[in-house]
Amino acid sequence: GQSLEQPSEVTAVEGAIVQINCTYQTSGFYGLSWYQQHDGGAPTFLSYNALDGLEETGRFSSFLSRSDSYGYLLLQELQMKDSASYFCAPIRGAGSYQLTFGKGTKLSVIP
Amino acid sequence: DTGVSQDPRHKITKRGQNVTFRCDPISEHNRLYWYRQTLGQGPEFLTYFQNEAQLEKSRLLSDRFSAERPKGSFSTLEIQRTEQGDSAMYLCASSFWGQDTEAFFGQGTRLTVV
Numbered sequence: 496g497q498s499l500e501q502p503s504e505v506t507a508v509e510g511a512i513v514q515i516n517c518t519y520q521t522s523g524f525y526g527l528s529w530y531q532q533h534d535g536g537a538p539t540f541l542s543y544n545a546l547d548g549l550e551e552t553g554r555f556s557s558f559l560s561r562s563d564s565y566g567y568l569l570l571q572e573l574q575m576k577d578s579a580s581y582f583c584a585p586i587r588g589a590g591s592y593q594l595t596f597g598k599g600t601k602l603s604v605i606p
Numbered sequence: 607d608t609g610v611s612q613d614p615r616h617k618i619t620k621r622g623q624n625v626t627f628r629c630d631p632i633s634e635h636n637r638l639y640w641y642r643q644t645l646g647q648g649p650e651f652l653t654y655f656q657n658e659a660q661l662e663k664s665r666l667l668s669d670r671f672s673a674e675r676p677k678g679s680f681s682t683l684e685i686q687r688t689e690q691g692d693s694a695m696y697l698c699a700s701s702f703w704g705q706d707t708e709a710f711f712g713q714g715t716r717l718t719v720v
Contacts, residue, residue, distance in 0.1 A: 537711040596648030
């Protein structure tokens with residue numbers, strides 16, 4: 496079967512660091528992507544991990560441990576504009592690259 | 607390139623009517639995906655094309671749903687005999703084979719069935 500868990504809501508202060516965890520069970524797991532979605536907007540790609548370890552892209556970093564079926568997204572120097580929903584999306588199946596989204600984590604950044 | 611575009615952005619229809627949505631992917635992208643998203647949920651995979659071939663369909667895609675990508679460029683998603691449960695945001699995404707780990711999403715078509 497397939498399952499995906501991430502916290503439903505997180506609140507953090509502007510300028511702080513926040514970590515959004517993701518655990519997954521995905522048959523044919525290929526890699527883990529992260530997407531950001533503002534209210535009323537389209538999901539936008541943030542990061543992708545195919546191998547274990549940390550990937551850094553500016554203020555955002557993403558980590559993957561394939562043996563633990565676990566990953567996280569780290570957001571540094573939080574800005575108000577980072578208030579959005581964040582989805583971890585395991586990619587299933589080399590070939591179709593089908594993204595599987597969970598319910599996402601709603602991040603609220605407060606002053 | 608203007609990105610992935612979807613038309614219409616909003617559609618209100620009466621239950622039982624047929625609706626058709628269009629998606630124009632980024633021009634060089636040969637993979638195209640349809641997703642459905644309801645309030646408070648993440649996008650749910652519906653179907654996927656590589657060029658003009660529909661390679662995978664979700665169990666969510668009932669017989670009332672059909673998607674085409676006749677020339678390997680734009681795609682249409684048709685819903686026949688709409689039901690209130692079809693009310694959702696329908697998202698299209700595209701990617702380039704070999705760089706599929708990054709999908710580009712359109713703004714979506716919001717369908718309301720009354």
